[in-house]
Amino acid sequence: MRYITAFRDGTLAQGLAARIAAEADPARAYHLMEFCGGHTHAIFRYGVQDLMPPNVRFVHGPGCPVCVLPVRRLDDAIELAERHGVILATYGDMMRVPGTARHSLIRAKAAGADIRMVYSTLDALAIARDNPGRDVVFFAIGFETTTPPTAVAILQAGAEGLRNFSVFCNHVLTPAAIDHILSSPDFAPGGLGRIDGFLGPSHVSAVIGSAPYRAAVERHGKPVVIAGFEPLDVMQSVLMLIRQINEGRAEVENEYTRVVTDHGNRKAQALVNRVFNIRESFEWRGLGTVPRSALAIRPDHAAFDAEARFALSDKQSREVKSCECPAVLRGVKKPTECKLFGNGCTPETPMGACMVSSEGACAAYWSYGRMREPA
Amino acid sequence: MTGDRIDMTHGGGGRATADLVAQLFRRHLGNPVLDACEDGAVITSPGDRLVLSTDGHVISPLFFPGGDIGSLAVNGTVNDLAMMGARPLYLTAGFILEEGFPLADLDRIVASMGAASRAAGVEIVAGDTKVVEQGKGDGVFITTTGLGVVPAGIAPGVTGARPGMAVLLSGTIGDHGVAVLSKRENLDFETDILSDCAALNGLVAAMLAAVPDIAVLRDPTRGGLSAALNEIAQASGVGIALNEAAIPLLPGVAAACELLGLDPLNTANEGKLVAICPADKAAALLAAMQAHPLGRDAAIIGKVTDQAGMVQMTTAFGGARMVDWLQGEQLPRIC
Numbered sequence: 001m002r003y004i005t006a007f008r009d010g011t012l013a014q015g016l017a018a019r020i021a022a023e024a025d026p027a028r029a030y031h032l033m034e035f036c037g038g039h040t041h042a043i044f045r046y047g048v049q050d051l052m053p054p055n056v057r058f059v060h061g062p063g064c065p066v067c068v069l070p071v072r073r074l075d076d077a078i079e080l081a082e083r084h085g086v087i088l089a090t091y092g093d094m095m096r097v098p099g100t101a102r103h104s105l106i107r108a109k110a111a112g113a114d115i116r117m118v119y120s121t122l123d124a125l126a127i128a129r130d131n132p133g134r135d136v137v138f139f140a141i142g143f144e145t146t147t148p149p150t151a152v153a154i155l156q157a158g159a160e161g162l163r164n165f166s167v168f169c170n171h172v173l174t175p176a177a178i179d180h181i182l183s184s185p186d187f188a189p190g191g192l193g194r195i196d197g198f199l200g201p202s203h204v205s206a207v208i209g210s211a212p213y214r215a216a217v218e219r220h221g222k223p224v225v226i227a228g229f230e231p232l233d234v235m236q237s238v239l240m241l242i243r244q245i246n247e248g249r250a251e252v253e254n255e256y257t258r259v260v261t262d263h264g265n266r267k268a269q270a271l272v273n274r275v276f277n278i279r280e281s282f283e284w285r286g287l288g289t290v291p292r293s294a295l296a297i298r299p300d301h302a303a304f305d306a307e308a309r310f311a312l313s314d315k316q317s318r319e320v321k322s323c324e325c326p327a328v329l330r331g332v333k334k335p336t337e338c339k340l341f342g343n344g345c346t347p348e349t350p351m352g353a354c355m356v357s358s359e360g361a362c363a364a365y366w367s368y369g370r371m372r373e374p375a
Numbered sequence: 376m377t378g379d380r381i382d383m384t385h386g387g388g389g390r391a392t393a394d395l396v397a398q399l400f401r402r403h404l405g406n407p408v409l410d411a412c413e414d415g416a417v418i419t420s421p422g423d424r425l426v427l428s429t430d431g432h433v434i435s436p437l438f439f440p441g442g443d444i445g446s447l448a449v450n451g452t453v454n455d456l457a458m459m460g461a462r463p464l465y466l467t468a469g470f471i472l473e474e475g476f477p478l479a480d481l482d483r484i485v486a487s488m489g490a491a492s493r494a495a496g497v498e499i500v501a502g503d504t505k506v507v508e509q510g511k512g513d514g515v516f517i518t519t520t521g522l523g524v525v526p527a528g529i530a531p532g533v534t535g536a537r538p539g540m541a542v543l544l545s546g547t548i549g550d551h552g553v554a555v556l557s558k559r560e561n562l563d564f565e566t567d568i569l570s571d572c573a574a575l576n577g578l579v580a581a582m583l584a585a586v587p588d589i590a591v592l593r594d595p596t597r598g599g600l601s602a603a604l605n606e607i608a609q610a611s612g613v614g615i616a617l618n619e620a621a622i623p624l625l626p627g628v629a630a631a632c633e634l635l636g637l638d639p640l641n642t643a644n645e646g647k648l649v650a651i652c653p654a655d656k657a658a659a660l661l662a663a664m665q666a667h668p669l670g671r672d673a674a675i676i677g678k679v680t681d682q683a684g685m686v687q688m689t690t691a692f693g694g695a696r697m698v699d700w701l702q703g704e705q706l707p708r709i710c
Binding site (some may be wrong): 004008009010013014017044045046048049050051149231318347358366367368370371 | 409620629630633636682683687689690691692693694696697699
């Protein structure tokens with residue numbers, strides 16, 4: 001625990017705040033996108049914005065795995081549980097996300113579908129072992145952090161001959177999303193928003209390393225600093241970003257050196273490459289169709305691919321009307337600019353995914369930041 | 376009593392039911408009123424301001440580090456009475472037992488209720504047992520109802536907080552929630568944290584003796600400290616400003632919450648209380664709390680403000696944030 005409290009030290013925070021204030025040029029504004037919901041959460045939970053000068057603003061990014069999953073894929077998961085009669089094993093965060101017509105996994109469960117919350121892929125495998133007569137589908141979501149455990153589950157199921165286990169794969173890739181955001185007209189001069197630099201993902205980078213961000217940084221000339229999830233990590237990374245911006249540099253720097261290396265976790269990468277390949281394109285909520293931004297299960301593991309095993313119907317999937325999650329996820333609107341925020345949409349009765357997940361920007365605003373900007 | 380498991384005859388009202396009552400329930404819980412075996416308990420009115428409270432207990436697992444559903448069922452209701460400033464006197468207990476439940480486990484649970492009620496100084500004066508078929512219950516559910524008497528001049532209540540008052544907490548938060556979570560079958564992790572499950576009526580009596588005009592008493596059970604404070608803020612039409620650094624938290628609880636992505640502020644307690652009193656009485660109240668074994672780690676954690684409904688906290692990091700109600704169930708993080 002000492003290792004954790006050390007990164008939340010209030011005295012060190014005051015010192016860093018003073019250095020940031022001294023480094024930030026009052027004549028310019030710094031719009032820094034924190035890609036990950038984990039950073040958004042830390043910024044709000046610890047009140048990091050209060051320690052920033054007024055011209056240093058955080059722009060909340062799309063790095064919340066629950067939030068970026070498009071409605072269509074959620075509707076598909078609900079269909080697996082309701083129409084195909086499988087046991088659907090899901091991370092708890094997905095349960096309350098509203099699908100089309102505000103249907104959700106938790107409502108499907110209440111109506112009799114067999115949906116079980118799991119904490120890890122190993123729990124899903126255990127359910128498959130315990131129910132040999134039932135099909136068990138693991139609803140796999142998440143960025144590069146959660147991908148290796150899914151790969152392990154598929155390989156393990158293969159080794160054990162667990163023929164009733166499969167994975168509905170929705171794993172997505174961070175560098176492709178960062179490149180896509182920076183290519184968007186939203187952030188071109190005269191666009192809706194502005195990004196001067198990125199706080200790069202911490203856990204994701206532990207797996208993929210810092211190198212994969214280099215292409216986007218070089219193409220778009222915006223710096224990335226890979227930042228740990230602790231509040232002092234965030235502040236140190238802000239300082240590093242401001243220095244780069246002031247010096248006119250755009251590089252990939254690594255603040256989170258205690259965990260992240262340039263090349264990442266090669267063993268995890270090898271596992272992922274054995275099991276998955278890259279989809280030509282994938283739809284993200286908010287970002288739209290992003291090329292080469294998600295993973296599919298390789299054909300030689302198709303026996304464990306729920307998309308290959310179950311015929312999913314065509315459907316007209318729709319977001320809740322007037323929900324601004326897409327704009328919030330693109331970083332062009334604040335949660336408080338959505339007219340549903342607090343008006344019917346709260347973490348208790350979420351109308352959009354960003355209000356459901358603890359990593360969602362709307363939930364962070366609502367739960368931690370409401371006193372700043374009343375709805 | 377025959378067999379080693381509950382079967383449908385134990386709830387049938389016949390011989391097996393009578394044996395269960397005599398040989399198990401009355402053996403652990405016996406007192407003259409209960410032993411009279413009437414259809415109801417005849418008690419002498421203990422005063423003119425009575426408090427009545429009821430609480431159903433459905434915890435899983437039934438046995439957890441530091442307690443079990445039996446001690447919880449006694450202490451939960453005793454504490455609800457104590458939070459009203461009452462001296463708890465009597466409890467009744469209703470048991471819903473699932474067919475097939477091991478009698479040895481029931482014996483352990485009822486023995487624990489007996490010990491808890493003796494420790495709290497209350498008597499269980501009436502009870503009921505029903506048995507449901509296998510699959511229609513979760514081992515055992517216990518509903519307890521408690522009766523207490525409030526001394527003259529004592530009137531804490533959830534609407535009593537006023538701006539400027541001090542907010543006190545009797546000890547570390549989150550112990551119970553972490554102890555229970557650590558034993559959930561799909562979440563087994565090693566921790567030496569014990570539930571804080573305890574009857575608070577002794578502590579409350581000591582506090583009221585020192586400061587009779589305590590405005591609010593609340594036990595932060597399910598939903599944790601954040602829910603208790605939001606309830607108070609809403610009911611009293613005030614705000615609360617907390618100082619995170621002052622909130623007592625065991626390192627083991629902090630570590631477990633960190634690992635599971637839980638917020639200790641939302642994590643359940645079963646032996647802690649929040650007290651709100653006039654600022655000039657806070658030091659006396661704190662001293663009275665710290666002098667009691669269940670208030671040893673008590674602290675002043677904040678003050679009441681005039682920002683209606685807003686519970687805010689100055690973080691140990693130096694920023695500010697809202698402290699909201701727990702939304703739904705606490706879920707472990709996935710990323």
